[in-house]
Amino acid sequence: MSAPDATPADRRRWAQYLADERAEGSVYRRLASRKQGEERVILEQLAAAEGRHEAHWLALLGGEPARLPKASMATRLLAWMAGRFGTIFVLALAQNAEGRSPYDSEAFATPAMRADEKVHHEVVRGLAARGRRRLSGTFRAAVFGANDGLVSNLALILGIGAAGVSSQVILLSGIAGLLAGALSMGAGEFISVRSQRELLEATEPQSLSGVRLPDLDIDANELALVYRARGLSEEAAADKAGLAIAEATAGRIVSRTGAIDTTHEVVGGAWRAAGSSFLFFASGAIIPVLPWIFGLTGFVAIAVALVLVGIALMATGAAVGLLAGAPPLKRALRQLAIGFGAAAVTYVLGLVFGVTLG
Known part of the structure; x- marks a missing residue:
């Protein structure tokens, strides 16, 4: 799909897009090589998408240009950082870059490419968010x-x-x-x-090891109050209490009153x-x-x-x-x-x- 009637300015712009897409794909592949699992797969797929965009501009240009311009300064900075720093800063920069797509005003970009860039921005934002949460x-x-x-x-x-x-x-x-x-x-x-x-420890469910559950009045079912205090509805608390008493009667041990699984994230200890x-x-x-x-x-x-x-x-x-x-x-x-x-x-x-x- 070459464009023989394109102006020299059009061809220069396409060549710049080609250089940028090629460099961005290289950044994602480099980041993927340092990851494992799902994050690696996502980054490889982003690189593949940049390859599709690269192919589009190559087709418009009618093949590899005799002289390809350098990628933009921002993209080259990304490439430099990708080889020397952790992925968190690189992905944060990539998020900015993906959010400034030139394809919204580019007549020769396809609707699919414009949509891709919007999606890429959100994908990179999600990957960067993982790193931000860890850091x-x-x-x-x-x-x-x-x-x-x-x-x-x-x-x-x-x-x-x-x-x-x-x-x-x-x-x-x-x-x-x-x-x-x-x-x-x-x-x-x-x-x-x-x-x-100390506050979190005070709110954690405590052990029922000191309580003989079979001795509780099943009709009054005060154990259900424990589960209701932990946030369960009246019906769910009654079911939970009945099951706990039945298990205790059968010889099993009920270790905690926790009706709701709450996870408290405390980063490090007090001295640290x-x-x-x-x-x-x-x-x-x-x-x-x-x-x-x-x-x-x-x-x-x-x-x-x-x-x-x-x-x-x-x-x-x-x-x-x-x-x-x-x-x-x-x-x-x-x-x-x-x-x-x-x-x-x-x-x-x-x-x-x-x-x-x-």
Whole structure:
């Protein structure tokens, strides 16, 4: 199905589509080679679909072009990351790419291709969501812990520095802020996780091993109240209680009252959560202090601290944006604006208090 009346601009556009589809298919095949089971099958089928799209543009071009353009920068970035990083970030980027299909306004794309791209976006979103769920707990602790350390200690240092104190006082204040904040985060996380575990344990169904079920009054059937309290209807609770008493009479053991299978997901233990929060906060809080640790003073130290913290804030914001399937630059700039905004407020307050105290 060649198109002899196509313009040179059409053929250049088709060649670009061909290069992009070929590169995207390669990305999916590379990701599939690192997976097993259902995810591998899904990625291989996505690669096969990209191959069908590739064949369409080849047919329109009348065969392989003499000079094929490079794939788009976004697709080449995907290919580069697919060979070096985990699938979570790659799939998050692929989700963005699939959501920006050019075929909606492309007259030479078939309706099936347009529909494919919409479906691909949802398929990749689903695959990326699996990775996000597996990563969410650890990643959330890392990002929020490090970000809290960055912003709070930068604000502390700038506020104290604006008051006109010496570099030694700024350094000691920064280290004190690091330790105080990290210990507070660790203690808070320990209490939070321990309290959550205790609350969940208090709501778990308990064993009936200490109750002789055959001794219960079958007509009153108080065992049914246990199951009704756990969420079953009156009729279902009565049936469940009758079955439990019958099994106990026959010599079987009823181990739990649980009428409903509830699964509580608690990520890690209290000590692990506390240690992670301490380290993540400290890793962020140390960055604003680095210029003073290495002997810088005055405006130079403040400028270097701002640059270092700005880079770190943008990196965490971009990482969150990637994993959320959102534009990373927008999230990076938002993170930077929030962090620097908080620091600016404390700096102004430091100036005010410095003038007042002076």
